[in-house]
Amino acid sequence: MARFLFATTPGVGHTAPAYPVARALVGRGHSVRWYGGAAFADAITATGAAFHPISEHHNDFSVLDLNERFPGHQRRTGLRRLQFEMVHGFALPLPGHVRDLRALLEREPADVIVGDTAFLAAALIQELGGPAFAGFGITVLGFPSRELAPFGLGLAPSAGPLGRLRNRALDQLMRRVVYRPMTAAVNDVRRQLGLAPTAQMVFEYPLVCQTYLQFSPPGFEYPVSDLPPQVRFVGPPRPLADPAWQPPAWWPELTAARRVVLVNQGTVATDADQLIRPALEALAGADVLVVAVTGGADPAGLGTLPGNARVERFIPFEELLPHVDVFLTNGGYGGTQLALSHGVPIVGAGRTEDKNEVNTRVAWSGVGIDLRTQTPTAQQIRTAVRQVLADPRYATGARRLQAEIARAGREEKAADLLEQLADAATSTSDTRLGTLLPPQPTRGRFPRGPNRTERLPTRP
Incomplete structure (x- = not known):
C-alpha cells in the first residue's frame, strides 16, 4: 500500500x-x-x-x-x-x-x-x-x-x-x-x-x-x-457519477432532435451576457435543440426562452455529451476535454484566465472554431455553429482526439x-520521503523529471 x-x-x-x-x-x-x-x-x-x-x-x-x-x-x-x-x-x-x-x-x-x-x-x-x-x-x-x-x-x-x-x-x-x-x-x-x-x-x-x-x-x-x-x-479522467442527479422532464427531446448544441460557460467566467444570452438569440428558431448549462445561476434570470432552448443549472456532461453535435463554450479546459472525449466539435469564445490558450488550440488542432473574443455577437455564433455543423472536418478532428483519449x-x-x-x-535509499529535511541549497533552476520524452504528433 x-x-x-x-x-x-x-x-x-x-x-x-x-x-x-x-x-x-x-x-x-x-x-x-x-x-x-x-x-x-x-x-x-x-x-x-x-x-x-x-x-x-x-x-x-x-x-x-x-x-x-x-x-x-x-x-x-x-x-x-x-x-x-x-x-x-x-x-x-x-x-x-x-x-x-x-x-x-x-x-x-x-x-x-x-x-x-x-x-x-x-x-x-x-x-x-x-x-x-x-x-x-x-x-x-x-x-x-x-x-x-x-x-x-x-x-x-x-x-x-x-x-x-x-x-x-x-x-x-x-x-x-x-x-x-x-x-x-x-x-x-x-x-x-x-x-x-x-x-x-x-x-x-x-x-x-x-x-x-x-x-x-x-x-x-x-x-x-x-x-x-x-x-x-x-x-481527461472520467467524471464520477452524481447519484443524486435526475434527468429533467425534457430529456427525451435529446433523442428526437436532429441536432443538439450545448452552451456552457464553466464555473469561473459565468456572466451570461457574454455567451449564453447571445447564443440563445443566435440559435432561436434554428433547427437545433439548444441546451444551456449555467454552472449554478438560476435559469429564471435569463427571462423568456426561445422555444428550442432548454436551460439547467447543472447537467452531468458524461450524460449529456453523447447527444451533442456542437459544444459552444467560453473555453473552460475541463469541459473542452470532456467534449473531445465524446468526439464533439467545438466553437470557442473566451479570452480570460487560460481560455485564449484553450481556444487557440481548438482551432489549431482542427476540432473547432475560435471566435477570438470574450463577447461574441449573435451573428458570429450563428455563423460558426452553422459552419461546424456543415463541415465534417471538425467532427473528424474531434473523433481523432476522442480515439487518442481512449488510448491514453x-x-x-x-x-x-x-x-x-x-x-x-x-525504494530510493538516499531520499527521506514523508519527512521534511532542513532546506537544501538551490541554484535557482528546477530540475526536469526523469521520465522519457513523449513526442507529440504533428498537426494533421
Missing part, C-alpha cells in the same frame, strides 16, 4: 478533475488523503479519500472567492487579471499551505504528494525534503518552450528562426512585466523557508515534479522538441503512473 497526499488549489477546475484518480487509487487499496477547499469536502470524501481543509479561511477561495476577498478583481481583464490572480490566488497563500502540509506530514508521512498545476506549495515541500511531487495539468501545458510564445498570449506556435526570436522576446517581456510580481511574491516565501530565491516563473515550478500527468490527449497540444520529459498524456488510459493510466512513482520513491 502506498500513501498519497493530494493537495489542490481551492477552485473547482483545479480540484474536480482529480476526483477519478483518487477514486482509482483508493480502489486499489492505497491510502489517500486530500488537502483542499472546504466547499469540496463532500466530493472528496465521496472518492474514499480522507479530507483535510485549508486551515486559514482567507486562503480558501472555495468558500471566499477572489471577488469577495478583493472587490474590484472582476473588473480586471486580460493579462492584468491573470497577473492579479497569480499573485493573490497562487503566491500569497503559500505560507499557509506549506504550514498545513508540514503539519499533515508530521502526523502521517506520505510517499507521493499530488498537486495541480498551480499548487506551488507541493513543489516547495519536495524541495524542503518532503515527498516526491507528482503534478497534474488542469489546463494547457504552460511550460516555457523556445518554440512557443509564453502562456497567456494565446498565440499559435512559431518554431522557425523568426518565431524563436519572437518567442524569446515575448518571454523576457512577460517575465519582467506580467510575471514579475508573482516571482517576487514567491521569492519572499522562499526566503522565509530558508530557500534561495529563483528567477523561475509560475509555469516553471511544475518542472520539479517527478511525473506530470497531463489531462488531455497529445494531439491537443503543440508539438515541441523541448517537451519536459516527465510529461505523460493520460487524457485516463484515470487508470494516471493511477498506474502514480503507483510507479510511489514504488520508485519508497
Whole structure:
C-alpha cells in the first residue's frame, strides 16, 4: 500500500478533475488523503479519500472567492487579471499551505504528494525534503518552450528562426512585466523557508515534479522538441457519477432532435451576457435543440426562452455529451476535454484566465472554431455553429482526439503512473520521503523529471 497526499488549489477546475484518480487509487487499496477547499469536502470524501481543509479561511477561495476577498478583481481583464490572480490566488497563500502540509506530514508521512498545476506549495515541500511531487495539468501545458510564445498570449506556435526570436522576446517581456510580481511574491516565501530565491516563473515550478500527468490527449497540444520529459498524456479522467442527479422532464427531446448544441460557460467566467444570452438569440428558431448549462445561476434570470432552448443549472456532461453535435463554450479546459472525449466539435469564445490558450488550440488542432473574443455577437455564433455543423472536418478532428483519449488510459493510466512513482520513491535509499529535511541549497533552476520524452504528433 502506498500513501498519497493530494493537495489542490481551492477552485473547482483545479480540484474536480482529480476526483477519478483518487477514486482509482483508493480502489486499489492505497491510502489517500486530500488537502483542499472546504466547499469540496463532500466530493472528496465521496472518492474514499480522507479530507483535510485549508486551515486559514482567507486562503480558501472555495468558500471566499477572489471577488469577495478583493472587490474590484472582476473588473480586471486580460493579462492584468491573470497577473492579479497569480499573485493573490497562487503566491500569497503559500505560507499557509506549506504550514498545513508540514503539519499533515508530521502526523502521517506520505510517499507521493499530488498537486495541480498551480499548487506551488507541493513543489516547495519536495524541495524542503518532503515527498516526491507528482503534478497534474488542469489546463494547457504552460511550460516555457523556445518554440512557443509564453502562456497567456494565446498565440499559435512559431518554431522557425523568426518565431524563436519572437518567442524569446515575448518571454523576457512577460517575465519582467506580467510575471514579475508573482516571482517576487514567491521569492519572499522562499526566503522565509530558508530557500534561495529563483528567477523561475509560475509555469516553471511544475518542472520539479517527478511525473506530470497531463489531462488531455497529445494531439491537443503543440508539438515541441523541448517537451519536459516527465510529461505523460493520460487524457481527461472520467467524471464520477452524481447519484443524486435526475434527468429533467425534457430529456427525451435529446433523442428526437436532429441536432443538439450545448452552451456552457464553466464555473469561473459565468456572466451570461457574454455567451449564453447571445447564443440563445443566435440559435432561436434554428433547427437545433439548444441546451444551456449555467454552472449554478438560476435559469429564471435569463427571462423568456426561445422555444428550442432548454436551460439547467447543472447537467452531468458524461450524460449529456453523447447527444451533442456542437459544444459552444467560453473555453473552460475541463469541459473542452470532456467534449473531445465524446468526439464533439467545438466553437470557442473566451479570452480570460487560460481560455485564449484553450481556444487557440481548438482551432489549431482542427476540432473547432475560435471566435477570438470574450463577447461574441449573435451573428458570429450563428455563423460558426452553422459552419461546424456543415463541415465534417471538425467532427473528424474531434473523433481523432476522442480515439487518442481512449488510448491514453485516463484515470487508470494516471493511477498506474502514480503507483510507479510511489514504488520508485519508497525504494530510493538516499531520499527521506514523508519527512521534511532542513532546506537544501538551490541554484535557482528546477530540475526536469526523469521520465522519457513523449513526442507529440504533428498537426494533421
